[in-house]
Amino acid sequence: MAIISQVQGTGLGLKRELIPQIQSLYGQEQLANINFVEIAPENWISAGSKAAKQLDWFVERYPVVCHGLCLSLGGPSPLNVDFLQQVKTFLCQYQIPVYTEHLSYCTDGFKGKQGYLYDLLPIPFTEEAVHYVAQRIRQTQDILGQRIGVENASFYVAAPISEMSEIDFINAVITEADCLLHLDINNIYVNSVNFGFDPHAFLRRIPGERIIYSHMAGHYRQTPNLLVDTHGENVIDPVWDLLEDAYRLFGAFPTLLERDNNIPPLAVLMHEINKIADYQSKAGHRFTTFDQVPEQMTG
């Protein structure tokens, strides 16, 4: 069983392709920097006995965190409470102490149903949207009985009706919902190129004490001013610089590498994970802990 304070150091997004390699190299020095792993509940809830056996294996050996994709915190259809109950049961069953979601939406309520579109769509940054999303985060936290983290999403279209900047939107939502921040370093960079802002200035306005953990990833450069968040490439230097800057500002918070496409052998991914660990050891210690936060394991 993991508790929230055990989510430390460096981690890896768990993809099915990587499981056999992790299992065969488990315990060896080369995997020493896999300190925690992340799964998407949408891929593991009622996924059959093979998946359940795999998950049991990981839960016994690593702190596991859940990073959701389809809760649709910003969606126009009612929050899918049945699904959230399934998530709650799942978190409880596998003693998973952390659940995070995206500051985006993936449903449109089409024909009176949820209308899942299975991708992360951009919420317009308006005052009304702040209250709406914050209320849904609060509802989620009430149902789960624990605080969740919300991730700054990558996006490609700026809504012409937006009334504020992304960082103002994020801060307003997080404050109003009193939730944690799942900071995606690569998404800051992707958006800074796509919408022409200074990512380091953005970073300085992040509420560092609320960071539960962060993501590092690569992206695809479609044109010089359009980056697509594919998680299919190596992490590039400007994103490493941002991570270094973030550690300098906030101390070394837990950080996880995401690789979802074009997945190289585990040994290659370990180079990037080890590099994160290097950055962490050079950075100052972080004093924020969330030991007091969760009361989620009572169910």
Added chain:
Amino acid sequence: MAELPGFQLYQLAFTARLRDPQNQPPLAGVPNERMAVYEEIVFNNLFESVSACFPIARKILGKRRWLKLNQAFMRDYSASSPLFRKIPEQFLEFLQTAEPELRQQLPPYFTSLCHYEWIELFVASAEAINIKEVQPAGNLGNGRPVFVSAMQLLDYEYAVHKISPRHKPRQPENTQLLVFRNADDHVKFIELNAVTYQLISLLQNNPISGRQALALLAKELQHPRPESIIKFGLSTLEDLRSQGVIIGTHD
């Protein structure tokens, strides 16, 4: 609609465009090439999930018709499951509930074929139910045969398992299949004859022994020598046990 806040009206216009880029108007103030990123990733995501589950159905229709069918799925269907794994199941429901106009454009066996292709995924991820007090070597005649929990007994109007682009059925051919997940988590298909299908069906739906089920079956078939049905049936049940379909007996 008037009471919806502005950001939601915008979201609905946004998703309407994603669902049907060919007919819905572009959003004012949004560059086309940026919107195109979403139009592509959202559709491709769905298209790849569906295509991966239905390789034969896809080939049967050919590239252009398969694409159009998936575009209709994107445009007309409101998915209610947040689980990616369930996208193929929802595609199947889309076919089963589609307008007659759309169904008429598809081969008559098409929905059955898709069901057959989907069932493999369904059985692969079915919950494993731990059945208690099973005697693995129990007598299948005297005891009640216990079937593996991840299993489906299927009755199709067409010989769906023989369909390929080179072998498209010209007429219906009643076909019974059993699909199950064995102890090694592999999904297996077995073609059944009508009698075996009935036997399994009887055993699944009634708390009776193998011998009782076979006696009922012989009666139903009005067989002149019931004992030959029973003998044949018991060896069939043993065969199903050796394949892992039957995991043992209950008293």
